[in-house]
Structure formats: structure tokens, C-alpha cells
Amino acid sequence: MVHSGLLVCSFFIKDRYGRDNSKAIELNNSITINGIETTEYYENVWEILRSFLTNHSMPKDDENSMKLFSVNPKSIHEEDDKEYHAITFVVNSGSYGIEGNITNRNTKSVMYHRxxxxxxxxxxxxxxFIPKDAGGVKVQKGILLFQTIGTYGIKTITTKQMKEFFASKDLTFETRSVSVAIFLKKIFEDGNLNKITLIKNAISPDPADSMLISSGREEKVYIKPRLKESWIKKLIAFIDGNKDDTIFEINESVYEDISITFNLSGRTRTVRLKDLDRFSLTEDIPDSIYNNGLTNPDKLTRFMINKAIEYKEKMIFRVSE
Incomplete structure (x- = not known):
């Protein structure tokens, strides 16, 4: 059985040589790029995104990753709503570099030598997907959704091409978790948490070791833990930007970091909380939309936009926040 899913992440754009993420571009505003010899003006980021899609209609050979990448120009569709603007499209991508035989499973005969x-x-x-500005909030973050098919996906190759394209315009394209709070709540509420590891530097009690900064790393592991709601809220508040220096102080012990091991889309993964912001959520696509290789494109497009709207209600769209 071949299953399909949605990989969901957020993105923002900033000046290529800007060091501070808080100086991200407001996506619904006009963008002026001052080059050495020329100045480019865009009404909003959609002009740049449309240019990226149309400029990649022919297959591009990424020799480093050994993959082809292109965007089907006939698949590009825009939806402009009073609360958001979205573009849906189809990416054609695949790997090369391995020889093999394409064999018919029924006749067992070789149809083609690859x-x-x-x-x-x-x-x-x-x-x-980018929400419209509302309530005095100037949106700096948008949402990206990529279909996955079995073990195959396009996030890495697509975002790499987008980074290169935006870099050519002296802009930096960055992706992050759609919302760390949403990610953690999903892990905790779905019962997918396998292990929590508390990490700190171990200081030797032997005075003879006082010349050492540390004598190793100490880890305290909890298997299949059941966490108190108050601690979960404190953890999410810390990760989502409301910093509290005591978050890693547990039972009067101070920890440098915490790692969590969890199940996600059939795989077991481990991540440290300091790196959690770069993770992406994966949502299952219902069998009524994608069933063992058969798909309804219109239903899939609607499902993706509705999923983005769902996350829109839970996200903070200012990078500085």
C-alpha cells in the first residue's frame, strides 16, 4: 500500500546579508532590492514567487543531489481570498545514478533497462500560502506544503532551488517548523512520545578534578513519560519564544538541553529542543484523496489549502516574535 502525506513548514525571506531574522521582509508589502548597478521593485513577494515557478518549467539537473527538478507550468493555480493568497503547483522530480531493470510484476518480464x-x-x-495582513499585523511568514509519496518527497530539492533563486536577487529564503507549539502538542496529544532525555554537563565531585571545566555529560532518561499539563505549557511557552530561564531547571537541577524521541509518520526520530524549530510536520492525506497511487488533483489541492488555513489560525506570523 502506497501512502501519501503532507510535509508542512513555514518560510520567511530577508535581505541576503542581513544577520538578524527579525528583519524579515513583510510579504504583503512592496519589495525594493538595491543592487550594485540596478534597482528591482516588486509589488509583493508573489511577483518573485511567480517568477521562480515560471523560470523552472524546464527540467533542471542538480548534479550534487543527482535529481531532476521542474515545475509543470500548466499546473500553476492561484487562489486569492480576503484572508489569504495561495498558489498551488506540481513539481516533477526524481533521482538518477542507479542502474536497474523495470520489471512488470504480473508478467515478470523486463520492460526496460534503467x-x-x-x-x-x-x-x-x-x-x-501567505495570509493577508490583518489586525495591524504585517505578515512576515508564509506556509509551504509539500506532498510526500511513500518514502519520496520534494522539500529538500524544492527549497534548495528556491534558496538559489532568491540568492540571485540578494535575498535569503529560510524554512522553519510551521509552529513548534503545534508540533509539540501533536506529539504529546497523539501519544507518540517515546522518550525524554535531560542533558547536562557532569561536574566531578572530586576536588582533584577542579581544573576541568566538566568531566563529561550526564543524561537522565524517561521512557514513555506522562507529563504534567503545567510542565507541557511551560515547555511550549519557552520553545515558542516566551523565554523563561528556569525551563531547564527540574527538581533543582539545571539542564543544558532536552531531547525528545517520538514517532512521526511511521518513523522514530530524536531531536534536541534547541534544534526543534527546523523540523517540519507531516500530515497524512486521506485515502479518499490519495488511494494507493490514484489521486484526485482537485480534492488534493483543496485539502492542502484547507490544511494551511487550519495552521494559519495557530501560527505567529512575525519572525521577531
Whole structure:
């Protein structure tokens, strides 16, 4: 059975040489790029995103990752709502570099010999979603959704191409978790948490070791823990930006970091909380939309936009916050 899912992440854009993420561009405002010899003006970020999509209609050979990448120009569709703007499109991508035989499973006969230059190109749906400014909030973050098919996906190759394209315009394109708070709540509420590890530097009690900064690392592991609601709220508040220096102080012991091990989309993964912001959520696509390789494109597009709207209600769209 081949299953399909949605990988959800957020994105923001800033000046290429800006060091501070809080100086991210307001996506619904006009953008002026001052080059050495020319100045480029865009009404909003959608002009740049449309240019990226149309400029990648022909397959691009990424030799480092050994993949082909292109955007089907006929698949590009825009939806402009009073609360958001979205573009849906189809990415054609696949890997090459491995020889093999394409064999019919029924007749058992070899239909084609695949060479190292033959790429197994598949079609993946994707969506770019940006909320409209509202309530005095100037939006700096948008949402990206990528379809996954089995173990295959397009986030890495697509975001790499987008980074290169924006860099050519002296801009930096960055992706992050759609919301760390949403991510953690999903892990805790779905019962997918396997292990919590508290990490701190171990100081030797032997005075003879006083010349050492530390004598190793101490880890305290809790298997299948049941966490108090008050501690979960404190943890989420810390990760989501409301810093509290005592978050890693547990039972009068101060810890440098905490790692969590959890199940996500059928795989067991471990991540340290300091790195959690770079994770992406994966949502299952219902079998009524994608069933063992058969899909309804219109229903899938609607599902992706509705999922983005769902996350929109829970996100903070200012990078500085």
C-alpha cells in the first residue's frame, strides 16, 4: 500500500546579508532590492514567487543531489481570498545514478533497462500560502506544503532551488517548523512520545578534578513519560519564544538541553529542543484523496489549502516574535 502525506513548514525571506531574522521582509508589502548597478521593485513577494515557478518549467539537473527538478507550468493555480493568497503547483522530480531493470510484476518480464542517466521522475503537489495582513499585523511568514509519496518527497530539492533563486536577487529564503507549539502538542496529544532525555554537563565531585571545566555529560532518561499539563505549557511557552530561564531547571537541577524521541509518520526520530524549530510536520492525506497511487488533483489541492488555513489560525506570523 502506497501512502501519501503532507510535509508542512513555514518560510520567511530577508535581505541576503542581513544577520538578524527579525528583519524579515513583510510579504504583503512592496519589495525594493538595491543592487550594485540596478534597482528591482516588486509589488509583493508573489511577483518573485511567480517568477521562480515560471523560470523552472524546464527540467533542471542538480548534479550534487543527482535529481531532476521542474515545475509543470500548466499546473500553476492561484487562489486569492480576503484572508489569504495561495498558489498551488506540481513539481516533477526524481533521482538518477542507479542502474536497474523495470520489471512488470504480473508478467515478470523486463520492460526496460534503467541506466545511470535515467531519472525516476514523479509528480508531487505543492502549495505556497501567505495570509493577508490583518489586525495591524504585517505578515512576515508564509506556509509551504509539500506532498510526500511513500518514502519520496520534494522539500529538500524544492527549497534548495528556491534558496538559489532568491540568492540571485540578494535575498535569503529560510524554512522553519510551521509552529513548534503545534508540533509539540501533536506529539504529546497523539501519544507518540517515546522518550525524554535531560542533558547536562557532569561536574566531578572530586576536588582533584577542579581544573576541568566538566568531566563529561550526564543524561537522565524517561521512557514513555506522562507529563504534567503545567510542565507541557511551560515547555511550549519557552520553545515558542516566551523565554523563561528556569525551563531547564527540574527538581533543582539545571539542564543544558532536552531531547525528545517520538514517532512521526511511521518513523522514530530524536531531536534536541534547541534544534526543534527546523523540523517540519507531516500530515497524512486521506485515502479518499490519495488511494494507493490514484489521486484526485482537485480534492488534493483543496485539502492542502484547507490544511494551511487550519495552521494559519495557530501560527505567529512575525519572525521577531
Amino acid at each position: 541506466t545511470r542517466d535515467d531519472a525516476d521522475v514523479k509528480q508531487f503537489h505543492a502549495t505556497l
